[in-house]
Amino acid sequence: xxxxxxxxxxxxxxxxxxxxxxxxxxEAIKAAHKxxxxxxxxxxxxxxxxxxxSLYVNVDTLExxxxxxxxxxxxxxxxxxxxxxxxxxxxxxxxxxxxDPENEIVISPGPVAGMTQYAxxxxxxxxxxxxxxxxxxxxxxxxxxGPLLKFSGFDALELQGKSDKDIILFIDGQKGxxxxxxxxxxxxxxxxxxxxLTHMYAENEADLPNISVVSTGxxxxxxxxxxxxxxxxxxxxxxxxxxxAGRGGIGTVFRDKKIRALVIRGPKVAGDMNHPADPETIAxxxxxxxxxxxxxxxxxxxxxxxxxxHIVEIMDAYDLLPxxxxxxxxxxxxxxxxxxxxxxxxxxxxxxxxxxxxxxACAKGADGLVLKTGPYKxxxxxxxxxxxENAAGLGSNCGIFxxxxxxxxxxxxxxxxxxxxxxxxxxxxxxxxxxxxxLNKERTGGLEMVWGNAExxxxxxxxxxxxxxFGKLAGQGVKKLKERFIQNAWGDPQLxxxxxxxxxxxxxxxxxxxxxxxxxxxxxxxxxxxxHDEAWVIFMDMVNKQLPTFEDKAEALYYFPLFxxxxxxNGFCKLPWNDVAPKNNSSQPEAHKIPEHVQNxxxxxxxxxxxxxxxxxxxxxxxxxxxxxxxxxxxxGKGLRLHDAAPYRSMGPVTKEEYESRAERYDxxxxxxxxxxxxxxxxxxKMALHREWRTGRFSKLMDSVYTRRxxxxxxxxTLERLKELGLDVFxxxxxxxxxxx
Amino acid sequence: xxxLVIDFQKCDAGRNCNHECExxxxxxxxxxxxxxxxxxxxxxxxxGGGHAVLCDQxxxxxxxxxxxxxxxxxxxxxxxxxxxxxxxxxxxxxxEKEAFMRNSDWLTPHKCTSCGVCVKVCPHxxxxxxxxxxxxVRII
Ligand code: SF4
Ligand code: SF4
Ligand code: SF4
Ligand code: SF4
Numbered sequence: 001x002x003x004x005x006x007x008x009x010x011x012x013x014x015x016x017x018x019x020x021x022x023x024x025x026x027e028a029i030k031a032a033h034k035x036x037x038x039x040x041x042x043x044x045x046x047x048x049x050x051x052x053x054s055l056y057v058n059v060d061t062l063e064x065x066x067x068x069x070x071x072x073x074x075x076x077x078x079x080x081x082x083x084x085x086x087x088x089x090x091x092x093x094x095x096x097x098x099x100d101p102e103n104e105i106v107i108s109p110g111p112v113a114g115m116t117q118y119a120x121x122x123x124x125x126x127x128x129x130x131x132x133x134x135x136x137x138x139x140x141x142x143x144x145x146g147p148l149l150k151f152s153g154f155d156a157l158e159l160q161g162k163s164d165k166d167i168i169l170f171i172d173g174q175k176g177x178x179x180x181x182x183x184x185x186x187x188x189x190x191x192x193x194x195x196x197l198t199h200m201y202a203e204n205e206a207d208l209p210n211i212s213v214v215s216t217g218x219x220x221x222x223x224x225x226x227x228x229x230x231x232x233x234x235x236x237x238x239x240x241x242x243x244x245a246g247r248g249g250i251g252t253v254f255r256d257k258k259i260r261a262l263v264i265r266g267p268k269v270a271g272d273m274n275h276p277a278d279p280e281t282i283a284x285x286x287x288x289x290x291x292x293x294x295x296x297x298x299x300x301x302x303x304x305x306x307x308x309x310h311i312v313e314i315m316d317a318y319d320l321l322p323x324x325x326x327x328x329x330x331x332x333x334x335x336x337x338x339x340x341x342x343x344x345x346x347x348x349x350x351x352x353x354x355x356x357x358x359x360x361a362c363a364k365g366a367d368g369l370v371l372k373t374g375p376y377k378x379x380x381x382x383x384x385x386x387x388x389e390n391a392a393g394l395g396s397n398c399g400i401f402x403x404x405x406x407x408x409x410x411x412x413x414x415x416x417x418x419x420x421x422x423x424x425x426x427x428x429x430x431x432x433x434x435x436x437x438x439l440n441k442e443r444t445g446g447l448e449m450v451w452g453n454a455e456x457x458x459x460x461x462x463x464x465x466x467x468x469x470f471g472k473l474a475g476q477g478v479k480k481l482k483e484r485f486i487q488n489a490w491g492d493p494q495l496x497x498x499x500x501x502x503x504x505x506x507x508x509x510x511x512x513x514x515x516x517x518x519x520x521x522x523x524x525x526x527x528x529x530x531x532h533d534e535a536w537v538i539f540m541d542m543v544n545k546q547l548p549t550f551e552d553k554a555e556a557l558y559y560f561p562l563f564x565x566x567x568x569x570n571g572f573c574k575l576p577w578n579d580v581a582p583k584n585n586s587s588q589p590e591a592h593k594i595p596e597h598v599q600n601x602x603x604x605x606x607x608x609x610x611x612x613x614x615x616x617x618x619x620x621x622x623x624x625x626x627x628x629x630x631x632x633x634x635x636x637g638k639g640l641r642l643h644d645a646a647p648y649r650s651m652g653p654v655t656k657e658e659y660e661s662r663a664e665r666y667d668x669x670x671x672x673x674x675x676x677x678x679x680x681x682x683x684x685x686k687m688a689l690h691r692e693w694r695t696g697r698f699s700k701l702m703d704s705v706y707t708r709r710x711x712x713x714x715x716x717x718t719l720e721r722l723k724e725l726g727l728d729v730f731x732x733x734x735x736x737x738x739x740x741x
Numbered sequence: 742x743x744x745l746v747i748d749f750q751k752c753d754a755g756r757n758c759n760h761e762c763e764x765x766x767x768x769x770x771x772x773x774x775x776x777x778x779x780x781x782x783x784x785x786x787x788x789g790g791g792h793a794v795l796c797d798q799x800x801x802x803x804x805x806x807x808x809x810x811x812x813x814x815x816x817x818x819x820x821x822x823x824x825x826x827x828x829x830x831x832x833x834x835x836x837e838k839e840a841f842m843r844n845s846d847w848l849t850p851h852k853c854t855s856c857g858v859c860v861k862v863c864p865h866x867x868x869x870x871x872x873x874x875x876x877x878v879r880i881i
Contacts, residue, residue: 116829271828290834348880357829
């Protein structure tokens with residue numbers, strides 16, 4: 001792979017402190033706030049990573065209570081996603097759906113979160129019942145809310161109930177007060193709302209970085225794909241920026257509860273606020289890692305230059321970049337949105353971590369974008385990213401290669417509060433349906449959804465935000481669109497089913513998995529639906545070729561979902577694990593696991609909590625939560641083999657064009673993999689052979705992975721496995737499983 | 742900007758001195774009785790030369806500091822504001838000269854302030870403070 005050389009002279013010179021301000025209405029908005037409930041409490045700092053209490057807020061009854069964090073919670077669920085799942089499990093019943101008042105949104109940072117010495121240690125984990133999948137969704141998000149929540153005294157925040165008026169929950173960890181305020185005239189979209197609220201609740205300029213706001217936008221209200229923006233104050237740009245809890249529609253749940261925003265004012269952060277058991281080990285591990293970034297990033301991933309967008313051209317070169325709704329893996333125009341371009345377009349001479357101490361600094365910002373459409377037309381804004389997923393999803397997958405439009409799509413997704421990945425995949429699906437005549441201008445209400453039509457994509461998004469027209473329908477997500485199109489007899493049901501890229505109701509994230517069996521499983525054999533949080537294995541499978549055999553792939557689908565789950569239990573970011581590697585990594589045994597970094601994580605956990613673990617125990621910790629989540633899915637009526645089925649587009653060529661565009665590869669596979677002769681066969685016949693081979697292979701993979709995970713062939717954790725993990729102490733868990741054995 | 746420099750024609754790295762520079766820096770500037778905590782470290786004496794860990798006020802650490810705790814003062818010297826610092830140690834990891842120091846007993850790191858205290862005590866007159874132009878800000 002060719003390595004880009006960073007050329008500072010090609011960096012665009014944009015004043016990154018300049019943008020449209022939205023503070024004019026602040027006083028009036030503030031005056032309209034009405035206190036509905038206020039309580040005082042005693043703030044406290046964590047001890048060895050835990051504050052040992054959580055906060056429960058019911059937005060309907062206005063109940064605000066503290067709950068103890070029990071030893072059992074810490075032993076079994078660790079924190080973060082584990083705490084979220086445990087609280088949610090106790091809050092809901094099997095019949096509960098996302099918009100029932102008992103559904104919760106739980107935010108928990110995890111014991112290590114808030115550490116400032118290592119990269120990627122400021123994550124919040126958000127858990128809720130998803131409007132898209134009807135099972136728990138969890139999302140790992142940066143920004144300051146989670147760490148500041150912990151430093152204000154709480155290991156987790158549970159939000160339950162449904163308010164009948166728009167409210168804000170304000171936690172002041174400096175003064176020790178919690179307030180629920182009615183917020184009748186607050187702005188709706190995140191980039192305005194969070195700026196206003198940050199300035200409203202900060203007591204002075206130095207206080208701005210102590211504020212973090214969780215919010216969403218107009219489109220979250222009218223769709224099922226809403227996400228949450230977690231803010232942090234960028235001191236250099238002097239603006240509020242965001243990281244997103246994107247997948248699965250948690251923003252929609254947030255607005256269904258009529259929560260306008262969560263605001264926290266935490267204490268001023270220092271380096272020891274977790275009161276870790278062994279600060280010296282943390283300091284040394286952190287410094288070693290920062291040095292590694294300094295020495296290696298420039299010749300490896302260039303995360304500090306490009307963020308995750310560094311892989312756009314690599315994916316294209318390996319035929320893995322999703323193009324035209326995952327039909328193809330590359331496009332001649334990719335160079336217009338590759339990392340060399342983003343390097344020039346994203347501001348470089350600034351600090352871009354989403355929490356203190358992140359030397360990987362992937363949270364790039366493109367400044368000085370003047371919007372061309374929508375309610376903020378003409379405004380100058382700073383746009384986050386675009387991350388790889390956004391460039392691929394909003395861009396190549398929809399045939400859009402105009403970087404300014406891509407940024408604008410990215411911006412509106414963010415401020416309207418919808419997930420860029422979900423939107424990208426659903427827009428690509430709509431476009432393909434349009435191109436194939438399943439949709440037409442009449443059915444879309446005039447939107448010309450042809451490949452590359454960025455303006456149409458933007459208009460569909462604006463409709464989603466206004467709750468109007470075809471955009472509103474599209475906001476239901478791919479699964480419901482498929483059902484609707486089939487019901488209306490708008491096209492061949494098999495084709496619609498094959499090309500709608502969702503599993504469990506969640507849209508695929510942006511990797512072309514057709515040639516990567518490991519990633520096919522990595523997407524479909526997941527707890528929460530196809531994303532790259534649980535098992536991003538495509539790079540090691542297809543680029544680094546570290547998973548050559550079937551057994552390697554199955555083993556990777558045992559190990560990596562567990563390993564990666566662990567980040568979410570503790571409040572870690574996944575990127576610093578493998579987006580840089582020690583120089584000698586490739587000569588280490590099990591190089592694809594990056595053994596030195598695994599040891600770093602073992603050390604950081606032990607040094608924070610004082611509980612000595614090793615790399616095996618790390619996996620064991622995750623396995624408890626991962627299997628608990630699987631049982632949770634089963635309890636909600638899903639979580640079985642049938643729910644892990646994958647759309648054929650993720651596995652092989654659905655259409656003639658796809659086959660013929662890569663005929664040489666596919667023909668060769670007929671000879672080498674199937675032992676047959678393609679000569680004289682029609683494309684249709686050859687496609688049928690492929691379908692049989694590919695679905696058969698996938699099914700075999702399912703068997704192997706389930707077995708390795710300690711599950712039945714129907715995907716149910718066995719009683720022995722539950723016992724091994726100590727989950728048999730929960731009779732309800734055992735009960736759920738027993739019904740399926 | 743004020744910059745501390747060393748002349749290895751004069752410094753003999755402890756052969757005929759007692760590392761007065763380090764001791765004085767530790768005691769007078771950082772108030773600790775431990776030369777290892779000094780902002781300069783005269784590390785070795787190799788082939789007639791020597792190796793000094795010295796901050797040249799290049800400003801790289803200013804660029805990476807997430808909190809703007811590091812700023813140049815009027816003399817161009819990079820100074821740390823301990824009240825703002827969050828102890829992330831990125832400054833330490835990103836200093837190519839390894840001149841950003843850490844004392845295990847302190848939360849915040851420390852560095853050379855170009856104060857000249859060490860200059861005055863060197864028996865060989867090997868150290869001096871010079872005035873050089875500030876280098877351009879680097880993208881790191
Ligand atoms: S690598 Fe990026 S996402 Fe992860 S913590 Fe650092 S800045 Fe945030
Ligand atoms: S600078 Fe002076 S005091 Fe310091 S080691 Fe060299 S000769 Fe000794
Ligand atoms: S401490 Fe290091 S990075 Fe900072 S100014 Fe001195 S030499 Fe440069
Ligand atoms: S340790 Fe303090 S001075 Fe150094 S980079 Fe971090 S915040 Fe800045």
